[in-house]
Amino acid sequence: MHPSPDYEQMLRRSDLRVTRPRVAVLDAVHRHPHADTETVIEAAREALGDVSHQAVYDVLRALTAARLVRRIQPSGALARYEARVGDNHHHVVCRSCGAIADVDCAVGEVPCLTASDDHGFTIDEAEVVYWGTCPACSTAHPLDEVRQ
Incomplete structure (x- = not known):
């Protein structure tokens, strides 16, 4: 079991004030990888009681902005947040149920940062989204694959 992160230290290192909502939201994102905003709001409310939607947003x-969480938004899906x-x-991303999992770059540290033509840009991040069907959906609907 991994020790829980020191959210207060993380906030301070990023020059953010330590507040109960910030700690609760950081904890929610760490406990619920790839959570949508509603899931984060529910988790923050479990920790704090009442917290507004706007406060969580x-x-x-x-x-x-402080790069303590990452926002991703696969095409056609709600924005999700992760601590990685x-x-x-x-x-x-599963096309059927929307499940999301992390995928490391296939080779080396950052091979995905080498574009075939960078058009003069200094590239510091690449985003690749693989689409398919997760194992649970594949076994739940085996006939769907035959029909496609």
Whole structure:
């Protein structure tokens, strides 16, 4: 079992004031990888009691700007938040149920940062989304694959 992160230290190192909503939202994102905003709000309310939607949105925006959380939004899906930051990983998304999982780059540390033509840009991040069907959906609907 991994020790829980020191959220207060994380906030201070990012020059953010330590507040109960910020700690609760950081904890929610760490406990619920790839959570949508509603899931984060519910988890924050479990920890704090009453907290407004706007407060959680504001905290998520501040934490994302400070790079303490990462916001992802696969095409056609709600925005999701994750605590895995600072590396160049990607995601796989189930077309059926929307489940999301992390996928490391296939080779080396940051091979995905080498574009075939960078058009003069200094590239510091690449985002790849793999789409498919998760194991649970594959076994739940085996006939769907035959029909496709």
